[in-house]
Amino acid sequence: MKNRFILALLVLSLAGGFAPVSAETAPTAREAWIMHFDGDWKNASGLPEKAMLIGLQGLANRTAPRLYIAHAPDFPWEITVPLADFYTRKHGVKFTELKTADEALTLFAASAKGYVVWDTAVMPTLNVAYTIAGLEDAIVVTPALIPLAERHGLKRIDDLRGRYDGMTDTQIYADAKTRYFARCNPDMIMLMGGHAGDMRIPGIADWGVRQRMFFHDLSGNPAHKDEVALAMELYGAMNPGAFVFGWHSYVKDTEEQHTTLTSTFGLRMDGLQSLPNHSFNSQFTFTPGFKFQNQHHVDRDTKLVAEKKVYLAFVQSDGIGLGVWTKPGRGKLQLAWGAIPSWLEFAPAALEYFQESATPADYFIGGLSGPSYMYPNHIPADRFDGLMREAVRQMEVLDERIFEILDNSAADGNVGNADLTKETVDRYYAAFPNVIGFINGYGPARTFDLRNGVPMISYDYYIDPRRPREEVAADLQELITINRNRPYFCLVHVRESNDVNSLVEVTKQLHGPIEIVPVDTFMKLAASNQTYRTRYQLPTDPKHFEGFRRE
Amino acid sequence: MKRLRLGLLLVLMFAPFAAMAANPGFAGRWRLDPARSSALDGWHAADLVIALDGTQVALTYHMTWRTTKFSATNTVDTAQPQAIKDFFRIEQRHMAVYPRAGESAQVTAAWLDAGETLRVEAAVPVGISQGEGTMRVYNEFRLLEGGTTLLLIELHNTRHRPLVYTFTKVPAEAAAN
Amino acid sequence: MIAGGLLALGLATAAMAANPALAGRWRYEPTLSTALDGWHKMDLVIALEGTKVAVTHDMLWIRSKVVATNTYDTARAVEAKDYFRVEQRHMAVYPAKGGVTTATAAWIDGDRVLRTEAFTPVEVSQGNVTMRITSEYRVSETGDTLTVIELHSTRNRPLVYVFKKVPAEAAKN
Numbered sequence: 001m002k003n004r005f006i007l008a009l010l011v012l013s014l015a016g017g018f019a020p021v022s023a024e025t026a027p028t029a030r031e032a033w034i035m036h037f038d039g040d041w042k043n044a045s046g047l048p049e050k051a052m053l054i055g056l057q058g059l060a061n062r063t064a065p066r067l068y069i070a071h072a073p074d075f076p077w078e079i080t081v082p083l084a085d086f087y088t089r090k091h092g093v094k095f096t097e098l099k100t101a102d103e104a105l106t107l108f109a110a111s112a113k114g115y116v117v118w119d120t121a122v123m124p125t126l127n128v129a130y131t132i133a134g135l136e137d138a139i140v141v142t143p144a145l146i147p148l149a150e151r152h153g154l155k156r157i158d159d160l161r162g163r164y165d166g167m168t169d170t171q172i173y174a175d176a177k178t179r180y181f182a183r184c185n186p187d188m189i190m191l192m193g194g195h196a197g198d199m200r201i202p203g204i205a206d207w208g209v210r211q212r213m214f215f216h217d218l219s220g221n222p223a224h225k226d227e228v229a230l231a232m233e234l235y236g237a238m239n240p241g242a243f244v245f246g247w248h249s250y251v252k253d254t255e256e257q258h259t260t261l262t263s264t265f266g267l268r269m270d271g272l273q274s275l276p277n278h279s280f281n282s283q284f285t286f287t288p289g290f291k292f293q294n295q296h297h298v299d300r301d302t303k304l305v306a307e308k309k310v311y312l313a314f315v316q317s318d319g320i321g322l323g324v325w326t327k328p329g330r331g332k333l334q335l336a337w338g339a340i341p342s343w344l345e346f347a348p349a350a351l352e353y354f355q356e357s358a359t360p361a362d363y364f365i366g367g368l369s370g371p372s373y374m375y376p377n378h379i380p381a382d383r384f385d386g387l388m389r390e391a392v393r394q395m396e397v398l399d400e401r402i403f404e405i406l407d408n409s410a411a412d413g414n415v416g417n418a419d420l421t422k423e424t425v426d427r428y429y430a431a432f433p434n435v436i437g438f439i440n441g442y443g444p445a446r447t448f449d450l451r452n453g454v455p456m457i458s459y460d461y462y463i464d465p466r467r468p469r470e471e472v473a474a475d476l477q478e479l480i481t482i483n484r485n486r487p488y489f490c491l492v493h494v495r496e497s498n499d500v501n502s503l504v505e506v507t508k509q510l511h512g513p514i515e516i517v518p519v520d521t522f523m524k525l526a527a528s529n530q531t532y533r534t535r536y537q538l539p540t541d542p543k544h545f546e547g548f549r550r551e
Numbered sequence: 552m553k554r555l556r557l558g559l560l561l562v563l564m565f566a567p568f569a570a571m572a573a574n575p576g577f578a579g580r581w582r583l584d585p586a587r588s589s590a591l592d593g594w595h596a597a598d599l600v601i602a603l604d605g606t607q608v609a610l611t612y613h614m615t616w617r618t619t620k621f622s623a624t625n626t627v628d629t630a631q632p633q634a635i636k637d638f639f640r641i642e643q644r645h646m647a648v649y650p651r652a653g654e655s656a657q658v659t660a661a662w663l664d665a666g667e668t669l670r671v672e673a674a675v676p677v678g679i680s681q682g683e684g685t686m687r688v689y690n691e692f693r694l695l696e697g698g699t700t701l702l703l704i705e706l707h708n709t710r711h712r713p714l715v716y717t718f719t720k721v722p723a724e725a726a727a728n
Numbered sequence: 729m730i731a732g733g734l735l736a737l738g739l740a741t742a743a744m745a746a747n748p749a750l751a752g753r754w755r756y757e758p759t760l761s762t763a764l765d766g767w768h769k770m771d772l773v774i775a776l777e778g779t780k781v782a783v784t785h786d787m788l789w790i791r792s793k794v795v796a797t798n799t800y801d802t803a804r805a806v807e808a809k810d811y812f813r814v815e816q817r818h819m820a821v822y823p824a825k826g827g828v829t830t831a832t833a834a835w836i837d838g839d840r841v842l843r844t845e846a847f848t849p850v851e852v853s854q855g856n857v858t859m860r861i862t863s864e865y866r867v868s869e870t871g872d873t874l875t876v877i878e879l880h881s882t883r884n885r886p887l888v889y890v891f892k893k894v895p896a897e898a899a900k901n
Contacts, residue, residue, distance in 0.1 A: 446680070461645060467645075477710070478643075687837060706864070
């Protein structure tokens with residue numbers, strides 16, 4: 001099984017269709033085109049054209065990075081403009097702006113062989129159309145866009161209008177599976193969910209089209225038995241270690257349910273559905289001579305001794321590039337960041353950009369739970385070690401020494417839990433012999449351990465960005481009061497949309513023998529005096545969701 | 552030992568008030584008004600149903616977080632202190648402070664202010680990252696003039712910022728649905 | 729009835745030891761506290777002697793200086809003719825002339841916290857009424873901060889006053 005997994009990764013990197021352009025071999029100047037999108041993703045207005053252009057981007061970037069999309073300031077991924085600047089500075093990319101869809105088609109219609117019509121009244125047809133687009137080199141259009149496509153010489157390849165009228169999502173995707181799945185990429189599948197209702201943001205569709213993925217938004221909600229059963233058929237047919245790109249449907253299921261489902265098959269979840277430009281980003285490597293150098297505050301073998309203090313450390317582990325990185329205030333608070341490890345393969349320039357723009361207060365950690373986002377309590381035992389070997393490799397490249405774990409499958413505040421079984425903890429300690437510490441949780445959790453000088457610390461607090469700052473300060477102060485033993489190690493998770501300046505103000509309101517330390521220092525201090533109780537998930541702990549059973 | 556002393560204190564503190572009559576206006580279903588309350592953490596909505604039976608007061612919390620619904624009842628007695636198993640408090644869900652399942656809180660209750668205030672004080676066992684602790688939770692449920700608003704002031708011995716929750720009476724018809 | 733209850737409260741805690749960290753002079757920190765109304769400055773001077781706790785309010789409003797002491801006893805309920813509360817000076821709520829306040833005190837939370845409860849008669853435009861004031865005096869872990877949480881039976885918003893310890897030398901001056 002181990003060999004099978006390594007082989008899968010090898011196949012993925014060689015045959016998956018991405019052939020990164022090394023900056024060492026790239027020309028000093030590279031021509032590319034850029035489009036600036038506004039923030040209108042409504043089905044009735046902005047979506048149809050954007051959906052067409054994003055699909056076109058996947059085709060235009062099939063063999064070379066040619067088309068890049070910069071998004072509006074309020075777009076979830078706020079790095080698209082700074083990253084374009086990085087490509088210009090570091091990779092010699094000379095962007096020419098395309099202002100209209102007509103201009104884009106004039107330039108790139110030749111990348112397509114035709115068009116597929118999707119039906120705005122039956123939204124799953126957009127996903128089916130994208131699947132066809134990848135397989136047949138098509139763009140996806142609504143009826144209103146047919147004239148535009150035909151003006152650029154594109155012929156109708158398929159028309160989904162009427163084919164799926166009155167059918168359930170299960171019936172639609174079952175039909176699509178029959179027609180297309182066997183020809184789709186067995187190493188990558190697209191979960192194109194996210195928003196429902198009157199808007200969609202299929203930002204990552206370029207990547208799905210380029211890589212010829214099967215698109216769907218089937219539910220992981222156990223209440224939707226038919227959809228879950230079909231999703232399990234699809235996931236069960238993927239190669240070991242395959243990726244699930246995109247994100248769950250906000251109206252059908254929860255992140256927790258769907259990540260539990262993908263983890264049950266040992267698949268790697270890489271969000272979000274809005275993530276842009278993977279078809280472009282994947283074709284670059286690091287600049288010549290670049291090497292990740294994390295800003296460690298302690299040597300790997302350093303031994304520190306905790307004083308009778310309260311030690312606080314802050315971690316932001318949501319997708320880096322979402323939210324706070326580009327906002328004012330970064331650098332004023334020691335903050336650890338969960339870099340997205342799969343971007344080593346799919347967006348290395350973005351990782352280099354983060355490294356380049358890091359302040360002395362920024363520190364990178366590995367995770368989440370594996371080489372991508374996974375729930376370890378549900379990863380099949382025979383897949384665990386192979387996945388974690390890839391995570392270890394990623395950490396070595398990224399110069400990371402702390403690994404973060406999250407299993408929210410059973411989480412639901414105090415009526416659930418986000419803890420790891422002892423068996424899972426045992427596996428992590430065995431799989432990561434060189435880390436100086438593990439972090440567990442997202443919201444608060446209760447898994448703690450200390451083995452051979454390596455602590456596993458769960459978050460004691462999660463800062464909800466909507467919570468009034470005075471209540472955040474009161475919450476933290478209450479934790480400091482109720483955990484009376486000194487030293488007290490309080491690990492705090494910072495939601496990505498929190499404003500760093502406001503966090504600094506919160507820390508100023510705290511009282512006591514408090515010291516804010518970088519998370520690597522925190523781990524070394526926590527190793528010196530275990531005032532936290534060793535604990536794992538207990539069979540009696542409340543569980544919001546038990547998980548899925550593979551037949 | 553400390554718990555016993557607190558328990559003794561609470562017994563003696565509240566015993567003389569036991570005979571004070573409850574205001575029947577407390578009974579019924581009350582809905583949290585978030586705009587006039589301390590911010591909930593995690594929870595989105597809360598109903599409080601109060602039932603009076605002699606010296607017993609049943610406080611039932613109906614909590615909602617996304618699709619999660621959770622209900623729990625604390626039945627306190629103004630005539631005597633009690634040990635209440637799995638005592639419920641409106642917890643801050645993003646804090647690592649957990650109820651200790653199956654354990655009991657030492658609880659006292661008394662009517663104050665001519666029956667306009669119900670005071671409940673509980674020594675609640677909690678689990679924290681350092682092991683086990685006890686949180687003293689002090690509640691005053693106050694029926695405000697007009698009988699349509701219920702105020703809950705909550706102090707924790709571990710928290711210096713009081714929590715203030717305002718509830719509005721749910722009309723009987725709506726409450727029945 | 730009230731006196732009986734307060735007496736019971738006092739008896740329950742008589743044996744508990746005082747928290748010596750509470751003693752000393754404490755200075756009101758406006759940026760961390762509920763706003764005072766009228767008063768500009770406030771010091772608390774707390775003295776401990778056996779079961780007695782003397783809480784002296786050293787108040788300043790422009791050039792008006794008021795110094796008043798409430799002495800509690802954790803062994804018994806006490807009655808006071810001139811009980812002082814940090815009043816909101818722009819509210820027409822006055823100490824009732826000749827009124828007697830009944831107050832109790834107890835050490836709680838492992839003797840770290842002093843809780844007091846006073847039933848104090850006040851005069852309002854409609855006559856005299858009784859206000860219940862329940863307070864907790866909490867000293868911080870580092871001993872340099874005192875938080876006083878004060879609930880009034882007549883006020884829906886708790887008052888939270890934060891004080892910083894005045895070093896002994898400075899307190900003498």
